[in-house]
Amino acid sequence: MDWKTKISEQAEKMKNVSLKSLGFTTEQKNNFLLKLYENIEKYRDSILRSNSRDVNKARESNLPEPFIDRLALTNKRVDKMLEAIGVVTNLPDPVGVKIWETDRPNGLHIERVRVPIGVIGIIYESRPDVTIEASILCIKAGNCVVLRGGKEAKYSNSILVEILKESLVEVGLPADMVNLVSVGGRKSVRYLLSLSEYIDLIIPRGGESLIETVVQHSRIPVIKHYKGVCHTYIDKYADIDMALKVAVNAKIQRPSTCNATETLLVHKDVSKSFIPAIMEIFMKEKVEVKGCKKTLKIVSGIKEATDKDWEEEYLSMKISIKIVDSIEDAIEHINRYGTSHSEAIVTSCNLNATKFLKEVDASAVFHNASTRFTDGGEFGLGAEIGISTDKIHARGPMGLEELTSYKYLIYGYGQLRQ
Amino acid sequence: MDWKTKISEQAEKMKNVSLKSLGFTTEQKNNFLLKLYENIEKYRDSILRSNSRDVNKARESNLPEPFIDRLALTNKRVDKMLEAIGVVTNLPDPVGVKIWETDRPNGLHIERVRVPIGVIGIIYESRPDVTIEASILCIKAGNCVVLRGGKEAKYSNSILVEILKESLVEVGLPADMVNLVSVGGRKSVRYLLSLSEYIDLIIPRGGESLIETVVQHSRIPVIKHYKGVCHTYIDKYADIDMALKVAVNAKIQRPSTCNATETLLVHKDVSKSFIPAIMEIFMKEKVEVKGCKKTLKIVSGIKEATDKDWEEEYLSMKISIKIVDSIEDAIEHINRYGTSHSEAIVTSCNLNATKFLKEVDASAVFHNASTRFTDGGEFGLGAEIGISTDKIHARGPMGLEELTSYKYLIYGYGQLRQ
Numbered sequence: 001m002d003w004k005t006k007i008s009e010q011a012e013k014m015k016n017v018s019l020k021s022l023g024f025t026t027e028q029k030n031n032f033l034l035k036l037y038e039n040i041e042k043y044r045d046s047i048l049r050s051n052s053r054d055v056n057k058a059r060e061s062n063l064p065e066p067f068i069d070r071l072a073l074t075n076k077r078v079d080k081m082l083e084a085i086g087v088v089t090n091l092p093d094p095v096g097v098k099i100w101e102t103d104r105p106n107g108l109h110i111e112r113v114r115v116p117i118g119v120i121g122i123i124y125e126s127r128p129d130v131t132i133e134a135s136i137l138c139i140k141a142g143n144c145v146v147l148r149g150g151k152e153a154k155y156s157n158s159i160l161v162e163i164l165k166e167s168l169v170e171v172g173l174p175a176d177m178v179n180l181v182s183v184g185g186r187k188s189v190r191y192l193l194s195l196s197e198y199i200d201l202i203i204p205r206g207g208e209s210l211i212e213t214v215v216q217h218s219r220i221p222v223i224k225h226y227k228g229v230c231h232t233y234i235d236k237y238a239d240i241d242m243a244l245k246v247a248v249n250a251k252i253q254r255p256s257t258c259n260a261t262e263t264l265l266v267h268k269d270v271s272k273s274f275i276p277a278i279m280e281i282f283m284k285e286k287v288e289v290k291g292c293k294k295t296l297k298i299v300s301g302i303k304e305a306t307d308k309d310w311e312e313e314y315l316s317m318k319i320s321i322k323i324v325d326s327i328e329d330a331i332e333h334i335n336r337y338g339t340s341h342s343e344a345i346v347t348s349c350n351l352n353a354t355k356f357l358k359e360v361d362a363s364a365v366f367h368n369a370s371t372r373f374t375d376g377g378e379f380g381l382g383a384e385i386g387i388s389t390d391k392i393h394a395r396g397p398m399g400l401e402e403l404t405s406y407k408y409l410i411y412g413y414g415q416l417r418q
Numbered sequence: 419m420d421w422k423t424k425i426s427e428q429a430e431k432m433k434n435v436s437l438k439s440l441g442f443t444t445e446q447k448n449n450f451l452l453k454l455y456e457n458i459e460k461y462r463d464s465i466l467r468s469n470s471r472d473v474n475k476a477r478e479s480n481l482p483e484p485f486i487d488r489l490a491l492t493n494k495r496v497d498k499m500l501e502a503i504g505v506v507t508n509l510p511d512p513v514g515v516k517i518w519e520t521d522r523p524n525g526l527h528i529e530r531v532r533v534p535i536g537v538i539g540i541i542y543e544s545r546p547d548v549t550i551e552a553s554i555l556c557i558k559a560g561n562c563v564v565l566r567g568g569k570e571a572k573y574s575n576s577i578l579v580e581i582l583k584e585s586l587v588e589v590g591l592p593a594d595m596v597n598l599v600s601v602g603g604r605k606s607v608r609y610l611l612s613l614s615e616y617i618d619l620i621i622p623r624g625g626e627s628l629i630e631t632v633v634q635h636s637r638i639p640v641i642k643h644y645k646g647v648c649h650t651y652i653d654k655y656a657d658i659d660m661a662l663k664v665a666v667n668a669k670i671q672r673p674s675t676c677n678a679t680e681t682l683l684v685h686k687d688v689s690k691s692f693i694p695a696i697m698e699i700f701m702k703e704k705v706e707v708k709g710c711k712k713t714l715k716i717v718s719g720i721k722e723a724t725d726k727d728w729e730e731e732y733l734s735m736k737i738s739i740k741i742v743d744s745i746e747d748a749i750e751h752i753n754r755y756g757t758s759h760s761e762a763i764v765t766s767c768n769l770n771a772t773k774f775l776k777e778v779d780a781s782a783v784f785h786n787a788s789t790r791f792t793d794g795g796e797f798g799l800g801a802e803i804g805i806s807t808d809k810i811h812a813r814g815p816m817g818l819e820e821l822t823s824y825k826y827l828i829y830g831y832g833q834l835r836q
Contacts, residue, residue, distance in 0.1 A: 019753045019777075019779055022776060022777050022779060023773075023776055023777050102797070102798045104796070104797075104798060108787060108791065108796075110798070115779075117809050117810070196633070200809055200810070201809075201810055215614070216637060219633055221640075221808065223810075239832075242831075242832040245832060245834055246832060246834065249834040249835055253835050254835075335437045355441075358440060358441055359437075359440050359441050361437055361440060361533075361536075362825065363825055363826060364825065364826040364828060365825060365826070365827055365828070366830065367827075367828065367829050367830060368829070368830045368831050368832055368833075369526060369828055369829075369830030369831075369832070369833045369834075370833065370834050370835050372834075373526065373828060373830075373833070373835055374826075378522070378526075378835070379520070379826065380522060380528070391535050391536060391618055391619075391823035392535070392618070392619055392641075392810065392823070393810045393811040395823055395824055395825060395826075396825070396826050405809035405810070405813055406813055407780065407781055407782065407813060407814070408781060408782040408783070408792075408797065408813075408814050409775045409783055409785075410782060410783070410784045410785065410787055411785050411786070411787075412784065412785060412786045412787030412791075413660075413786050413787075414660040414664060415786075415787045415788065415791070416663060416664065416667040416671070416787075416788050416790075417667055417671050417788050417790035417791055417796070
């Protein structure tokens with residue numbers, strides 16, 4: 001059997017399982033999660049051994065250190081997996097929840113209830129923790145999940161998927177609720193993206209080029225988790241002390257994340273008090289600063305920021321500063337250079353806050369708080385499969401509810417359409 | 419300027435307008451609708467004249483009569499447009515509505531509010547009524563709309579879009595909230611589908627081949643309004659009298675619609691009472707019937723239904739009948755041959771109804787009512803832009819709410835991420 005046939009037969013099987021899975025109960029899915037917890041604990045050593053094989057090969061191939069860091073599993077990372085399983089077990093089941101109902105004049109009672117989406121394809125890089133985290137979220141929401149991870153995590157993914165399957169079977173659920181695509185090499189991605197008959201949704205997780213490839217070739221709906229070029233705007237009416245704390249937190253609390261702030265926009269009226277004060281902190285914290293022409297007049301010894309800087313997701317201890325003439329200019333800059341991720345205003349003026357929150361086009365807009373808060377856990381969703389920068393279906397942190405669709409149930413007693 | 423530049427410049431302008439439109443009020447949008455109503459009344463004769471030019475050309479080209487029927491505007495159809503404008507004016511504005519809120523332990527108050535999607539592309543055939551109906555729904559939900567209609571409706575669409583633009587400008591809204599793609603010929607569709615930077619969502623409206631083309635080539639999210647192969651299942655515990663009425667209504671009340679039933683599934687235990695009785699009605703109503711092997715044993719003089727029949731959307735006075743051994747067989751047949759549109763069970767057994775409603779994979783599942791009820795108006799949504807057979811973002815009748823996205827607004831007083 002050639003690899004295409006193998007993948008499409010696997011996907012077809014999963015589609016059939018997904019139709020059956022409409023009837024699975026919360027108890028069945030939670031039993032699976034409890035069993036998975038047990039099994040990961042039980043096979044901890046084998047998981048770490050398999051992962052070592054991947055890591056050793058990656059080192060032999062001289063892959064870069066940050067890559068190996070994402071690939072490597074440690075006891076602490078396995079503990080994190082277990083913790084995630086615990087969290088998802090305790091989350092309420094979104095499936096079957098009634099989200100709307102109405103009684104029509106003709107006596108029809110109509111309900112809208114959440115249902116699983118079906119088969120979800122996760123296309124990701126060599127991060128074995130994603131294998132578990134994506135699978136548990138998809139399955140808790142009643143979906144089947146087809147995983148296509150990076151080839152460098154081959155041994156890790158293959159033991160993890162075996163454990164997932166064993167846990168499913170042990171509680172009486174079909175092993176085909178999860179599958180790993182392990183044939184076809186690089187070409188398998190494009191082939192997977194053509195199987196719209198069997199796969200309902202694709203979620204890519206990874207860098208820009210992976211996402212670009214997926215969007216370009218997919219015939220299946222895609223929800224993107226794209227980069228975050230986030231801004232913090234210090235308004236004319238900002239409390240400067242609060243502005244300093246919020247801006248510093250947004251930049252340096254964890255600069256490698258997508259919700260870290262990359263550009264500070266500062267109203268001209270507060271620029272002379274705010275910018276020197278934050279520069280002092282940035283110098284101490286070793287943040288590299290670039291500034292617009294006007295900023296250069298206040299601060300010496302920093303480079304000028306170019307258009308490229310306004311578009312760049314630094315993901316590191318770098319920041320660009322721009323002085324703006326008005327809140328309108330700030331909003332325009334954000335809507336032009338932002339990636340619709342997380343944006344913040346610091347102001348004590350309610351009118352300006354309202355304007356900013358309304359007119360900024362982003363998944364999360366903050367008033368007097370750090371952009372770093374965009375996160376499923378922080379928003380109270382419990383867990384997230386990623387942060388959508390799309391506007392269709394899911395926007396911002398994507399939790400269990402966003403992994404469901406809905407259907408209409410209509411109850412009658414013989415009504416006919418006139 | 420070549421046609422590609424023209425289209426992309428138009429789309430870019432609309433993207434910019436859509437960012438501004440986040441601030442438009444319900445009053446502004448309703449004023450536009452009222453003005454549009456006035457202007458369509460005012461220019462009624464010119465609209466009908468322009469449409470006559472299209473119709474005459476279509477007749478000269480010997481286009482088929484059903485095509486010309488969809489193209490032609492009459493006074494009655496213009497009245498229908500006006501009626502639709504009235505309905506949409508009176509619908510509540512979905513934008514700005516809070517759909518979720520939470521208070522976090524750290525004092526952050528988080529709200530999720532509906533916002534416009536942005537720029538929506540409608541790709542459709544030569545139906546000038548769609549030009550108005552799609553535009554008013556998109557604009558009421560705060561979106562810009564780029565229309566790419568069939569070339570045979572050229573004169574009709576161009577006067578209608580002129581009137582739309584004039585009405586926008588007269589109430590102080592940007593003319594670029596609506597645009598018609600009138601250059602590039604057939605190639606303009608594929609080009610439009612590549613402009614993911616400017617267009618947020620594509621909604622194709624038309625036949626199978628149009629939808630196939632759009633899905634195959636789009637780099638922009640698409641919500642499909644695909645065909646409806648709908649079933650009515652007559653359960654073992656059906657009230658036969660009700661079953662006859664519901665099944666007949668589902669087939670013949672308006673057979674050309676996507677929610678009309680194409681296949682009757684009949685439990686074997688009631689087949690001998692139900693099938694002869696419904697055959698009598700179908701004969702009288704001149705419905706062409708095909709049946710499975712078992713049906714042929716009960717009814718003589720009809721053709722055998724093949725696999726092709728189970729997959730076909732007749733859209734006419736034709737129906738296929740299949741006798742099934744159990745409710746499980748009925749569900750399996752539907753999940754295999756259905757198009758996730760509208761499905762019904764007639765039964766007096768609540769257990770079977772619950773099973774059917776849960777396990778059938780479709781946008782609308784009916785208990786003891788006609789599949790013909792799947793419709794935005796009938797569901798109380800007020801109006802619809804179509805019926806989505808997708809599971810992502812919108813499923814079933816797609817009204818104003820489904821033409822919106824949402825964003826998170828987060829209110830703090832200096833909170834920092836730990």
